[in-house]
Amino acid sequence: MKKIILLSAMMLMTVVSFGRTRVSEKAVVVADTIYYAADQLCVNNPSQASYYRLLKQQGTGLNKEDVFQDFYMDGTLKAEGGYNFIDLNNDKNSQLNGEVTTYYVNGKEKLHGKYVNGQRNGFFTLQMRDGGVAVVDYRNGKSVYDYFMVTRPNGTQEKRPLSEIKSLLQ
Numbered sequence: 001m002k003k004i005i006l007l008s009a010m011m012l013m014t015v016v017s018f019g020r021t022r023v024s025e026k027a028v029v030v031a032d033t034i035y036y037a038a039d040q041l042c043v044n045n046p047s048q049a050s051y052y053r054l055l056k057q058q059g060t061g062l063n064k065e066d067v068f069q070d071f072y073m074d075g076t077l078k079a080e081g082g083y084n085f086i087d088l089n090n091d092k093n094s095q096l097n098g099e100v101t102t103y104y105v106n107g108k109e110k111l112h113g114k115y116v117n118g119q120r121n122g123f124f125t126l127q128m129r130d131g132g133v134a135v136v137d138y139r140n141g142k143s144v145y146d147y148f149m150v151t152r153p154n155g156t157q158e159k160r161p162l163s164e165i166k167s168l169l170q
Contacts, residue, residue, distance in 0.1 A: 027058035
């Protein structure tokens, strides 16, 4: 019975991940392309960049929101979501707001969660390369627990120390 519940939860998480809100195709680009190096510092020459960003607006009136899309240099989507402030010189200082999704180089979803004024808030899900799913619960930018939960493709679950996932959540 326990395995059936876990398998159902995994399938539901997979279905939910396909229904995520994406930056609309109708979003309008509102700024020049910004190029960033691997260290997240702005560079002027695309040949020195690791990724580039497009700042956009979508919606109208009260529903208008600022959104971004980051792309690997080959044009594959790297990240997308909402923001309050983008630091044009150092991306580490940018303040995300709303749902944000990041992607692996192969285009598959990596991380999804919600930011409130630059701080992680709620459940962040990490799609692990081995097919497992890791979940971390945040409140006001800090993990609620000193561990995260991993659900493996076979349905088994385990607690792992938070220190193991920090580098993946960057």
